[in-house]
Amino acid sequence: xxxxxxxxxxxxxxxxxxxxxxxxxxxxxxxxxxxxxxxxxxxxxxxxxxxxxxxxxxxxxxxxxxxxxxxxxxxxxxxxxxxxxxxxxxxxxxxxxxxxxxxxxxxxxxxxxxxxxxxxxxxxxxxxxxxxxxxxxxxxxxxxxxxxxxxxxxxxxxxxxxxxxxxxxxxxxxxxxxxxxxxxxxxxxxxxxxxxxxxxxxxxxxxxxxxxxxxxxxxxxxxxxxxxxxxxxxxxxxxxxxxxxxxxxxxxxxxxxxxxxxxxxxxxxxxxxxxxxxxxxxxxxxxxxxxxxxxxxxxxxxxxxxxxxxxxxxxxxxxxxxxxxxxxxxxxxxxxxxxxxxxxxxxxxxxxxxxxxxxxxxxxxxxxxxxx
Amino acid sequence: xxxxxxxxxxxxxxxxxxxxxxxxxxxxxxxxxxxxxxxxxxxxxxxxxxxxxxxxxxxxxxxxxxxxxxxxxxxxxxxxxxxxxxxxxxxxxxxxxxxxxxxxxxxxxxxxxxxxxxxxxxxxxxxxxxxxxxxxxxxxxxxxxxxxxxxxxxxxxxxxxxxxxxxxxxxxxxxxxxxxxxxxxxxxxxxxxxxxxxxxxxxxxxxxxxxxxxxxxxxxxxxxxxxxxxxxxxxxxxxxxxxxxxxxxxxxxxxxxxxxxxxxxxxxxxxxxxxxxxxxxxxxxxxxxxx
Amino acid sequence: xxxxxxxxxxxxxxxxxxxxxxxxxxxxxxxxxxxxxxxxxxxxxxxxxxxxxxxxxxxxxxxxxxxxxxxxxxxxxxxxxxxxxxxxxxxxxxxxxxxxxxxxxxxxxxxxxxxxxxxxxxxxxxxxxxxxxxxxxxxxxxxxxxxxxxxxxxxxxxxxxxxxxxxxxxxxxxxxxxxxxxxxxxxxxxxxxxxxxxxxxxxxxxxxxxxxxxxxxxxxxxxxxxxxxxxxxxxxxxxxxxxxxxxxxxxxxxxxxxxxxxxxxxxxxxxxxxxxxxxxxxxxxxxxxxxxxxxx
Numbered sequence: 001x002x003x004x005x006x007x008x009x010x011x012x013x014x015x016x017x018x019x020x021x022x023x024x025x026x027x028x029x030x031x032x033x034x035x036x037x038x039x040x041x042x043x044x045x046x047x048x049x050x051x052x053x054x055x056x057x058x059x060x061x062x063x064x065x066x067x068x069x070x071x072x073x074x075x076x077x078x079x080x081x082x083x084x085x086x087x088x089x090x091x092x093x094x095x096x097x098x099x100x101x102x103x104x105x106x107x108x109x110x111x112x113x114x115x116x117x118x119x120x121x122x123x124x125x126x127x128x129x130x131x132x133x134x135x136x137x138x139x140x141x142x143x144x145x146x147x148x149x150x151x152x153x154x155x156x157x158x159x160x161x162x163x164x165x166x167x168x169x170x171x172x173x174x175x176x177x178x179x180x181x182x183x184x185x186x187x188x189x190x191x192x193x194x195x196x197x198x199x200x201x202x203x204x205x206x207x208x209x210x211x212x213x214x215x216x217x218x219x220x221x222x223x224x225x226x227x228x229x230x231x232x233x234x235x236x237x238x239x240x241x242x243x244x245x246x247x248x249x250x251x252x253x254x255x256x257x258x259x260x261x262x263x264x265x266x267x268x269x270x271x272x273x274x275x276x277x278x279x280x281x282x283x284x285x286x287x288x289x290x291x292x293x294x295x296x297x298x299x300x301x302x303x304x305x306x307x308x309x310x311x312x313x314x315x316x317x318x319x320x321x322x323x324x325x326x327x328x329x330x331x332x333x334x335x336x337x338x339x340x341x342x343x344x345x346x347x348x349x350x351x352x353x354x355x356x357x358x359x360x361x362x363x364x365x366x367x368x369x370x371x372x
Numbered sequence: 373x374x375x376x377x378x379x380x381x382x383x384x385x386x387x388x389x390x391x392x393x394x395x396x397x398x399x400x401x402x403x404x405x406x407x408x409x410x411x412x413x414x415x416x417x418x419x420x421x422x423x424x425x426x427x428x429x430x431x432x433x434x435x436x437x438x439x440x441x442x443x444x445x446x447x448x449x450x451x452x453x454x455x456x457x458x459x460x461x462x463x464x465x466x467x468x469x470x471x472x473x474x475x476x477x478x479x480x481x482x483x484x485x486x487x488x489x490x491x492x493x494x495x496x497x498x499x500x501x502x503x504x505x506x507x508x509x510x511x512x513x514x515x516x517x518x519x520x521x522x523x524x525x526x527x528x529x530x531x532x533x534x535x536x537x538x539x540x541x542x543x544x545x546x547x548x549x550x551x552x553x554x555x556x557x558x559x560x561x562x563x564x565x566x567x568x569x570x571x572x573x574x575x576x577x578x579x580x581x582x583x584x585x586x587x588x589x590x591x592x593x594x595x596x597x598x599x600x601x602x603x604x605x606x607x608x609x610x611x612x613x614x615x616x617x618x619x620x621x622x623x624x625x626x627x628x629x630x631x632x633x634x635x636x637x638x639x640x641x642x643x644x645x646x647x648x649x650x651x652x653x654x655x656x657x658x659x660x661x662x663x
Numbered sequence: 664x665x666x667x668x669x670x671x672x673x674x675x676x677x678x679x680x681x682x683x684x685x686x687x688x689x690x691x692x693x694x695x696x697x698x699x700x701x702x703x704x705x706x707x708x709x710x711x712x713x714x715x716x717x718x719x720x721x722x723x724x725x726x727x728x729x730x731x732x733x734x735x736x737x738x739x740x741x742x743x744x745x746x747x748x749x750x751x752x753x754x755x756x757x758x759x760x761x762x763x764x765x766x767x768x769x770x771x772x773x774x775x776x777x778x779x780x781x782x783x784x785x786x787x788x789x790x791x792x793x794x795x796x797x798x799x800x801x802x803x804x805x806x807x808x809x810x811x812x813x814x815x816x817x818x819x820x821x822x823x824x825x826x827x828x829x830x831x832x833x834x835x836x837x838x839x840x841x842x843x844x845x846x847x848x849x850x851x852x853x854x855x856x857x858x859x860x861x862x863x864x865x866x867x868x869x870x871x872x873x874x875x876x877x878x879x880x881x882x883x884x885x886x887x888x889x890x891x892x893x894x895x896x897x898x899x900x901x902x903x904x905x906x907x908x909x910x911x912x913x914x915x916x917x918x919x920x921x922x923x924x925x926x927x928x929x930x931x932x933x934x935x936x937x938x939x940x941x942x943x944x945x946x947x948x949x950x951x952x953x954x955x956x957x958x959x
Contacts, residue, residue: 047852050852050856051856052852052855052856072855072856073855073856073857073858077856078856079852079853079856081849081852081853082849083847083849085847085849085850085852085853087850087853087854087867087868088850088872089868089871089872090871098854098857098859098867099856099857099858102857102858102859102863103858146853146857378860378861381860381861381862382776382780382782382861383776383782385772385776385861386772386773386776386777386788388769389769389773389792389832389836390788390791390792392828392829392832393791393792393795393829393832393833394791396803396807396829396830397794397795397798397803397829397830398791399806400802400803400806400807401798401802401803403805403806404802404803404805404806405802407805416809456693459689460690460693463686463689463690464690466686468686468687468690474690474694475949476942476945477694477697477698478693478694478697479941479945479949480697480701480938480941480942480945481697482948483886483937483938483940483941483945483948484890484934484937484938485889485890485891485892485907485933485934485937486890486892487890487892487907487910487911487914487930487933488890488907488910488930488931488933488934489700489934491704491910491914491926491927491929491930492700492701492703492704492927492930493700494914494926495703495704495707495720495923495926495927496700496703496720498720498923501715501716501720501923502720503720505719505720506719506720506721509718509719510719536696536697536700540697544949593797596799597799597800599801599892599893600892600893600907603892603896603911603915604910604911604914604915607915617801618799618801618893621801621804622801622804622896622897625804625805626897631805634804634805635805637801638799638801638802638804638805639802641799641801641802642798642799642801642802645797645798645799649797
């Protein structure tokens with residue numbers, strides 16, 4: 001069953017188009033993350049799903065029911081906000097009960113749901129406190145309890161972890177994931193943090209400037225980004241994008257990077273291309289930092305010497321920035337490697353895991369990788 | 373139907389207040405302005421007569437006296453209030469333990485009606501029994517202080533009472549403005565070698581432009597509206613030596629039965645106020661948009 | 664102990680100590696300036712007329728007498744009525760109380776609508792309401808007098824209540840609007856999803872957290888309305904006048920002997936309510952004063 005469907009949803013604020021023909025379908029039990037840079041329209045889209053804003057065009061369907069004109073309280077949704085939005089003058093208990101009381105639900109039923117939720121989120125001891133007496137993490141849990149107690153068919157999260165410190169954010173992420181696994185309710189989750197998206201989602205929708213750039217499982221977006229935007233957005237450190245020209249040599253296809261010191265050629269004929277580019281066409285080769293590393297002599301590597309510009313060690317491995325093709329690329333070296341800033345060293349590019357993009361349209365032209 | 377009600381409830385709720393303002397503020401202003409163009413005396417007449425009343429107004433010596441007094445009073449009132457307010461604010465900014473008590477003392481006059489404080493000052497400035505007598509008792513036997521009944525100097529007594537009442541308020545505004553300046557800028561100046569007076573002159577006071585403007589607007593507004601203080605201190609007298617547009621208007625409207633003239637004077641008053649407030653609000657809104 | 668606003672290491676030494684003394688000297692002088700009139704009021708009200716005529720205004724009474732106070736309260740003549748200021752004090756109470764309550768309530772709901780239920784032109788509506796604060800009231804005296812006459816409210820307490828409500832809305836709306844703008848809209852969104860409607864959100868969520876601004880507004884309105892003179896003298900007559908008008912009548916009465924002690928006693932009675940409010944809740948008053956002006 002489709003839990004939520006967005007068909008051709010468009011939104012204008014005045015004459016500015018904020019959402020451009022959004023089409024998304026969310027299956028029952030999915031955890032869909034809407035991710036994108038600020039201003040991409042993800043919060044607006046969430047508000048439209050909730051009914052807090054009206055779309056200029058298009059349809060919103062919740063469980064096969066068209067809800068465009070349905071009041072938020074009748075859409076069977078619950079929402080958790082970035083600032084938690086707990087009613088400051090009410091105790092935690094009252095905060096959680098409020099929505100149910102407004103609906104006129106019987107007292108004993110409310111109490112039962114309340115106890116249920118309090119146990120689930122471990123906030124029993126907090127029930128008689130006021131929001132100002134709670135820490136950030138506790139407030140977030142109360143906000144989730146308030147949403148959970150309504151037992152909705154869709155949960156909406158609007159950047160709920162952005163106000164927490166790094167450590168707490170990681171803890172809450174685990175908590176949210178655990179809850180989703182247990183309750184199996186449909187979730188639409190908005191964040192600007194692509195790491196959070198990768199961690200939590202069953203599917204990710206990347207938005208930029210009001211349009212969906214790609215929808216898919218996290219690994220799919222990571223391995224086979226559909227365009228240069230998604231390539232640069234998902235994954236940290238970002239995918240290296242090497243600009244160059246296509247060279248046909250001995251019947252094989254190569255990429256010659258711009259500003260190469262020698263006439264280095266990167267072999268790309270092992271890639272399936274949706275359209276074969278002309279000789280001399282502009283092209284962008286994407287390669288993730290983990291595939292820029294020490295040489296190990298196997299085939300499909302391109303070995304070269306590069307000058308080290310910067311080194312960042314994180315204990316597990318080293319992120320090293322090299323000069324290449326007039327720009328910089330990042331590689332991940334094992335922690336035992338000893339790069340020296342300013343000195344040249346031998347680096348291998350593993351070309352078995354690259355993505356090719358047309359430079360002008362920025363669209364992917366190499367077929368997505370299949371898991372072998 | 374029910375949905376329409378729910379959707380428009382906010383506007384419906386706002387409507388009574390808005391309607392009241394439209395009628396009792398803008399409607400009334402329009403009415404008064406219109407009457408100022410008629411020949412109304414005791415009762416309103418609605419025949420349009422052009423600038424008749426305004427010509428009469430400008431021919432009256434009493435009106436000119438009122439305008440003169442307004443300028444003199446406003447200039448002195450604003451000047452002294454700002455000076456004293458700034459001085460007190462700077463002094464209080466020096467981290468004194470009894471700052472709270474001092475602030476309370478400097479500000480309490482604002483809590484009182486001008487009639488109450490005017491009564492006190494009327495007594496203090498009483499020629500014969502007030503300051504004049506007290507200073508004479510201290511030994512200065514030839515001290516004279518009868519400004520209150522002197523046509524030339526009476527206006528200054530109003531300045532004294534007005535400044536006493538309002539300078540605490542100005543101090544409060546300036547103190548808030550002083551305290552809103554980022555401490556780090558001042559620390560940087562200290563490290564650069566500037567001493568306290570220089571820091572105040574070169575850094576702090578220039579940063580308070582907006583506060584000065586606010587205080588100026590509030591004081592100008594108070595000055596133009598001056599009515600209570602004059603009525604209780606001098607009743608506009610001796611004669612009409614301390615008359616101001618507000619008391620002039622009241623006299624014309626309610627004692628002299630010349631409401632056309634009163635309307636004209638009132639219209640002049642609001643034009644003056646608007647001439648100050650509107651550019652101020654406009655510039656505030658524009659600067660907010662740039663932020 | 665920190666010297667002045669900035670604690671400095673290796674400052675000018677003795678220079679600073681002298682400045683500190685000078686500082687307190689100036690501040691102390693101003694304390695005298697501000698308190699002397701109040702002192703004079705009290706001391707004069709406790710003197711007999713003979714003592715007033717003979718002695719210096721700054722001297723403390725040799726024989727304390729509260730006769731003036733009793734007379735001011737119960738038997739002084741205001742116009743033709745000789746019941747003291749008591750009835751007029753009561754008038755002021757009857758005018759001030761409902762006007763404060765109603766104008767505050769209206770300001771609250773107006774501020775709520777203007778910040779949480781945006782609609783087209785709402786900025787213009789707010790500007791129009793706000794502008795009402797700035798007009799010199801001379802420009803509405805004439806038409807208001809006529810309208811009150813038509814409504815049968817001229818010279819009455821009810822008329823003044825209406826006047827103060829109408830001309831208080833500008834300020835009260837400003838106060839609440841500036842306060843509610845700092846309340847996150849997500850609260851309203853959460854309540855909407857929870858199913859609460861326009862009025863429920865106002866009563867169950869906004870009002871409970873409005874206590875600080877309610878106090879500021881009530882104190883501000885109380886002070887403005889109690890201390891008003893212009894509307895009082897323009898729209899009331901005879902027995903319906905507020906105490907400020909009565910006080911002015913006493914002080915400026917052209918008949919009889921000038922009783923300065925009576926004047927002072929009456930003035931203190933008139934000023935006591937707002938003064939007491941200020942003494943006990945002064946910081947809210949200041950908040951009100953600076954709320955509108957510093958931010959503009």
